[in-house]
Amino acid sequence: MPAPLVGPPTRKPCSEGEYDRPMPITTVGVVGSGIMGTGIAEVAAAAGYRVVARGRTPQSAESVLAGVRRSLDRQVERGKRTEAERDEILGRITVTTELKDLAQADLVIESVVEDLAVKLELFEELDSLCQPATILATNTSTLPVVDIGMVTGRPQQVCGIHFFNPAPAMSLVEVVRPLTASQETISAAVEFARSCGKEPVVVEDRAGFIVNALLFPYLNNAVHLLERGVATKEDIDAAMVGGCGFPMGPFALLDLVGLDTSVAILEALYAEHREPQCAPAPLLRRMVAAGHLGRKSGRGFYDYQRA
Ligand code: 3HC
Secondary structure, eight states: OOOOOOOSOOSOSSOTTTTOOOOOOOEEEEEOOSHHHHHHHHHHHHTTOEEEEEOSSHHHHHHHHHHHHHHHHHHHHTTSSOHHHHHHHHHTEEEESOGGGGTTOSEEEEOOOSOHHHHHHHHHHHHHHSOTTOEEEEOOSSSOHHHHHHTSSOGGGEEEEEEOSSTTTOOEEEEEEOTTOOHHHHHHHHHHHHHTTOEEEEEESOTTTTHHHHHHHHHHHHHHHHHTTSSOHHHHHHHHHHHHOOSSOHHHHHHHHOHHHHHHHHHHHHHHHOOGGGSOOHHHHHHHHTTOOBGGGTBSSSBOOOO
16 A cells, blocks of 8 residues: 655644743843834834834934834724734834943844844843843844854843744744754743744744745746746746746745845855855846845835825
């Protein structure tokens, strides 16, 4: 008798009991005021945490609050939340330009530019001002989390908590385990992600983790196809939506992620694996040089009306 066909496992990632070690988290610090920092602030506040979000300037700090308000307003319009819920969530978020205002946070999630030197400096500072028990997490997409942990005096309490864009809408969180992190830290990160309504997976600290290691060679190849004139960007996007059931095609997704971020991710993948498919396509670099960064700059592969 042939063996019965077995499909993919149906269990949820990180089965119950495997990573149970909740440590009390009430206040979450978020560093970085971009798309991801704003999305993470919304997710954490919506889950009931007090959030202290830090931007480098008063304008960037305020933009976090404005971004969360816009997103919640849309949810109210769609009937997903009441106005009272929106106001409650917003009331849990305070914004600041001072890193020291994160001193009371039980968990800090960094989501600044994908530049290792910037992150190392930031984590050294966070380490010096946060409580000894605080977990310091990075939302990096590709950079070595172990390097970040090792500039702190608490490498056992440093891990990756990697959200996906748009953070309020995407259910996955990659919890990244560097060699130095303790099981308690990983368990707390898993538990935190679950408490935010996300489905965490635990992944070792290798460039790209799971999703970006698979996604970005594909996105880069789409740019190569375009450069070779194989098809228009519209047709390539339509092909991947219609032929593979993806929610959006590669060029729409590159514009969503940001072309500067995409180049940084590809460079980090290339630096680690030296696979030619990860070397950023020349057109991507040229577009970044031209300031065509995608949705956030109003122009990428497509044009976007600025709100
Ligand atoms: N904030 C909050 N919620 C949002 C949102 C946002 N910015 N954008 C969309 N949503 C919600 C909507 O409210 C809606 O929720 P509902 O069904 O409960 O009402 C749902 O998402 C669907 O939104 P829409 O109907 O407006 O639009 P779409 O159906 O086109 O979905 C999308 C938009 C969720 C962005 C979808 O196109 C998608 O899943 N795209 C793929 C995104 C993706 O692959 N992200 C990963 C990028 S890689 C990454 O982030 C890694 C990093 O390291 C670079």
